[in-house]
Amino acid sequence: MKLLDPTSERQPGKRERLPRPRSLANKRVALLDISKPKGDIFLDCLAGQLDDLGIQTRRYQKPTFTRVAPVDLKHQIVSECDLVIEALAD
Amino acid sequence: MPSISSELRSLLPADFHGYIAVVKRDCETCRLIEPALRELNGSLGLLIYSQDDPEFPETIPQVRDDSALELSYRLEIEVVPTLLRIDGGRETERLVGWKRADWRRMTGLPALGKGLIDFSPGCGSKSVDPGMPEKLAYKFGDTPLKARRIEVAGLEDEHELAFERGWSDGLPVVPPTEARVLRMLAGARRAPDEIIGIVPPDNVPCSVEKVAINAVMAGCKPEYLPVALAAVEAACRDEFCMHGVLATTYFAAPIIIVNGPIRDTIGMNWAHNALGQGNRANSTIGRALQLVIRNVGGGRPGGVDRATLGQPGKVGFCIAEREHDSFWEPLSVERGFSPDESTVTLFAGGGVHPIADQKSRAPESLTRSLALSLRTVMHAKSYGGASALLVISPEHMRVFREAGWSKARFRDELSQHLTVAGREVMTGADGVAEGMPARLADNRLSKFGAGGLLIIHAGGAAGMWSAVISGWAASGKHGSLPVTIAIKP
Numbered sequence: 001m002k003l004l005d006p007t008s009e010r011q012p013g014k015r016e017r018l019p020r021p022r023s024l025a026n027k028r029v030a031l032l033d034i035s036k037p038k039g040d041i042f043l044d045c046l047a048g049q050l051d052d053l054g055i056q057t058r059r060y061q062k063p064t065f066t067r068v069a070p071v072d073l074k075h076q077i078v079s080e081c082d083l084v085i086e087a088l089a090d
Numbered sequence: 091m092p093s094i095s096s097e098l099r100s101l102l103p104a105d106f107h108g109y110i111a112v113v114k115r116d117c118e119t120c121r122l123i124e125p126a127l128r129e130l131n132g133s134l135g136l137l138i139y140s141q142d143d144p145e146f147p148e149t150i151p152q153v154r155d156d157s158a159l160e161l162s163y164r165l166e167i168e169v170v171p172t173l174l175r176i177d178g179g180r181e182t183e184r185l186v187g188w189k190r191a192d193w194r195r196m197t198g199l200p201a202l203g204k205g206l207i208d209f210s211p212g213c214g215s216k217s218v219d220p221g222m223p224e225k226l227a228y229k230f231g232d233t234p235l236k237a238r239r240i241e242v243a244g245l246e247d248e249h250e251l252a253f254e255r256g257w258s259d260g261l262p263v264v265p266p267t268e269a270r271v272l273r274m275l276a277g278a279r280r281a282p283d284e285i286i287g288i289v290p291p292d293n294v295p296c297s298v299e300k301v302a303i304n305a306v307m308a309g310c311k312p313e314y315l316p317v318a319l320a321a322v323e324a325a326c327r328d329e330f331c332m333h334g335v336l337a338t339t340y341f342a343a344p345i346i347i348v349n350g351p352i353r354d355t356i357g358m359n360w361a362h363n364a365l366g367q368g369n370r371a372n373s374t375i376g377r378a379l380q381l382v383i384r385n386v387g388g389g390r391p392g393g394v395d396r397a398t399l400g401q402p403g404k405v406g407f408c409i410a411e412r413e414h415d416s417f418w419e420p421l422s423v424e425r426g427f428s429p430d431e432s433t434v435t436l437f438a439g440g441g442v443h444p445i446a447d448q449k450s451r452a453p454e455s456l457t458r459s460l461a462l463s464l465r466t467v468m469h470a471k472s473y474g475g476a477s478a479l480l481v482i483s484p485e486h487m488r489v490f491r492e493a494g495w496s497k498a499r500f501r502d503e504l505s506q507h508l509t510v511a512g513r514e515v516m517t518g519a520d521g522v523a524e525g526m527p528a529r530l531a532d533n534r535l536s537k538f539g540a541g542g543l544l545i546i547h548a549g550g551a552a553g554m555w556s557a558v559i560s561g562w563a564a565s566g567k568h569g570s571l572p573v574t575i576a577i578k579p
Contacts, residue, residue, distance in 0.1 A: 002241055003240045003242060003251070004237040004239065004240070004266045004267070004299075005237050006237040008388060010292070013238050051552075
């Protein structure tokens, strides 16, 4: 589906992604396990490496990889962390 | 006759010349003339295009499928059956419906349709079914629309997209698809690229197309578009001062008052709940104007819209005058237009304040009573700079009608009760710091400046309530003046 832009078209048509952080220093990093096999192994490795760098991480898990994250989980991550690393595939 | 287009040519056999018939099964005339079509197909190589069923007519081989309606669209078929002839890359003749004598003359077959009735009018083409011309124009690329296209991703919800992009006033909007916008534009006889005004606060030139897009989102029907266009034009007039109306910390918003025959044409409500919800035209026309200011002009609450409190009418505020049984001339006539002209009047106003008077049966009492409430507009001690829209209900109008008071007489009497001694309303009077400057203590002060009080008749038949809608604090020639313009078709 295509919609016609009702605005003055002074803003870009495509929404820009948020810029990637230049550094993880002083950032609270969410590690999101989407409940797909072996995602936890990948995130364990990542958590160890980030911990060695002194970067604070918190673990989160979606109930199932087949559905989008529950709203409460998204709100929890947003309120507790600055960025998310997600283990997408097995 | 014009040459056939290259797009049409590509739908026909190479270098085609001869006869074409467009038919559909769901047409009694088309079914009736099947023997004549068969005869033409056999003797003249007639090409038959079927709109709804390529198996129809069954007795004729190689019927061509036009269920996509592209051929019908490009040939501008309005009636089936249509018989036409193409020679030398041009359409040379066309017949619609079945008139046996004409078909015989055009084909040169004197016995064509022997045994059939002489005349049968045919049916509407599927390509002109309601909403179909716009869909086909969109599908086959003949669109005059210039607005940027925003792709809705596969998993994205188009309603959520509108919220996320900031297009909405907080309520759901109708997604402005190309077909919907084309259908909306068909409601007015204006070129889509016509610029109708410069919309504040970003001072953006606004085309008819952009108004149509926002009117779709607001929920307007196409026949409301001329009213929405007039409202936007009025809002863009310098004397209305839309930038100030938007940017003020006060409650003001553009209130649209519709007069003239179009009120009934588009089914506006001027009776019960005339200032309230429930009528599509009333509710969506005002919203369309506000969405244009938001989306085209860039005016958003907390941005240039600095209203301290605002009011619910800022979603959209559009009302119509009850003209047919009013004892007084309508607002538009008072402002120089004829009763047969449809107009919009824009007034920068706030919320609705009720005036309850169930006891006055004499016009003198009712006038004094209305004046008491009008004196509180803005502030009971604010004089000279105020403006207001007074909405007289039918039961209050009855009092003036029975006494034979004209609108001019009412205005004259009312103004006497809206004039006070300056010292009564000066700063500090009654222990209230708010008030008029002390230097005006010895003057007589009028509540409203010249032209500062608009009066209309509206409402349901029962109820001795009228209403006052307070104007903007900066009314007048240095702020906002009401603007009335004719609604163009």
